[in-house]
Amino acid sequence: MVLGERDRRLGEALYSSRSQIALRMVSIGDDSPGEGLWRQRLATAVAFRDGLHIDATAYRVVHGEADRLPSLVIDRYGDYLVIQTLSQGVDRRMTELTQALVEILSPKGILARNDPKVRGLEGLEQTVTVVYGEIPDIVQVREGEVHYRADLRHGQKTGLFLDQRENRVAASHYARGRLLDCFSYNGAFALSLAKYCSEVVAIDASADAVTRITQNATLNGVTNVTARDANVFDELRHFEKSGERFQTIVLDPPAFAKNKAAVDNALAGYKDINLRALRILEPGGVLVTCSCSYNVDEPMFLQVLADAAADARAHVTVLEKRMQGRDHPVLLTVPETYYLKCVILRKH
Numbered sequence: 001m002v003l004g005e006r007d008r009r010l011g012e013a014l015y016s017s018r019s020q021i022a023l024r025m026v027s028i029g030d031d032s033p034g035e036g037l038w039r040q041r042l043a044t045a046v047a048f049r050d051g052l053h054i055d056a057t058a059y060r061v062v063h064g065e066a067d068r069l070p071s072l073v074i075d076r077y078g079d080y081l082v083i084q085t086l087s088q089g090v091d092r093r094m095t096e097l098t099q100a101l102v103e104i105l106s107p108k109g110i111l112a113r114n115d116p117k118v119r120g121l122e123g124l125e126q127t128v129t130v131v132y133g134e135i136p137d138i139v140q141v142r143e144g145e146v147h148y149r150a151d152l153r154h155g156q157k158t159g160l161f162l163d164q165r166e167n168r169v170a171a172s173h174y175a176r177g178r179l180l181d182c183f184s185y186n187g188a189f190a191l192s193l194a195k196y197c198s199e200v201v202a203i204d205a206s207a208d209a210v211t212r213i214t215q216n217a218t219l220n221g222v223t224n225v226t227a228r229d230a231n232v233f234d235e236l237r238h239f240e241k242s243g244e245r246f247q248t249i250v251l252d253p254p255a256f257a258k259n260k261a262a263v264d265n266a267l268a269g270y271k272d273i274n275l276r277a278l279r280i281l282e283p284g285g286v287l288v289t290c291s292c293s294y295n296v297d298e299p300m301f302l303q304v305l306a307d308a309a310a311d312a313r314a315h316v317t318v319l320e321k322r323m324q325g326r327d328h329p330v331l332l333t334v335p336e337t338y339y340l341k342c343v344i345l346r347k348h
């Protein structure tokens with residue numbers, strides 16, 4: 001229970017003895033949620049996703065505070081669930097949460113992917129364990145018409161970048177000609193857009209990611225995708241010099257600003273890749289450009305894009321300003337939870 005001035009009851013919160021976030025509010029005012037709270041909130045989160053009519057078998061079921069389940073993340077990959085308990089308070093409830101998930105969603109297996117570094121700030125160990133049923137080495141899931149092989153134990157995040165699903169659909173409305181997919185991981189943008197494009201070049205610095213792009217292309221019978229293990233910063237320079245041009249470009253880099261101190265360098269990085277992408281984009285071409293750094297907010301990101309366009313001497317219009325998918329909702333009063341910006345631009 002949290003008491004304010006003159007012992008006024010403010011609500012109930014999870015307490016952490018280690019984190020800088022000492023309290024995470026679970027209820028407000030006199031509302032006393034009682035025993036069934038966690039199960040009830042899980043059921044509400046599941047029902048909300050059901051109502052979104054998501055055309056995919058992989059999506060986020062619980063997005064922490066946005067679902068009034070602070071520091072809890074749950075992703076669904078078909079019959080399997082991945083759970084992350086990122087504070088002392090929810091970690092202690094792992095058994096209760098697992099039981100409730102089994103009752104509500106009847107999964108074949110639940111994996112606790114508790115290896116994020118933030119657990120260290122809570123004094124919790126980093127572990128990956130199966131907490132219910134079985135988890136295969138590879139789980140096959142579908143997004144729209146595209147099938148992916150996901151490695152829930154070792155893949156980035158909980159296996160795939162589920163937060164970009166709706167942006168891939170949006171990008172498909174514009175994609176055509178030669179597509180360059182930068183920072184492509186397992187090729188989700190490349191494969192979603194391939195059928196609208198004549199040729200696709202996908203680039204990622206991880207050799208494993210590039211192998212998975214090729215495997216996923218084969219899985220989907222896609223034959224116009226070439227995957228390359230390279231540094232995007234270097235490749236964009238090479239394309240600029242060699243005169244190679246594209247009609248559609250996707251930039252989906254990792255978070256360049258992991259903290260406030262890194263913001264200036266991050267802005268320089270975003271400017272560099274966007275400037276070069278605009279230079280190698282054909283007139284009439286479309287740039288789908290993203291930032292998942294919550295320390296770089298939308299106005300800052302738009303300013304970087306404007307600076308890049310000015311330097312590239314390009315006349316650029318904004319077709320769409322987008323964010324993470326609706327299964328990853330933003331908290332209205334916590335601007336940082338709007339972490340993923342996705343801007344779709346057209347070069348005239």
Ligand code: SAH
Pocket residue numbers: 160161164182183184185186187188189203204205206209230231232233252253254
């Ligand atoms: N677009 C992907 C997610 C990208 S995550 C999707 O929709 O699923 C960011 C990716 O950038 C990671 O796969 C990482 O390996 C890659 N990466 C990081 N730095 C890079 C660099 N300098 N050049 C190329 N790839 C890089």
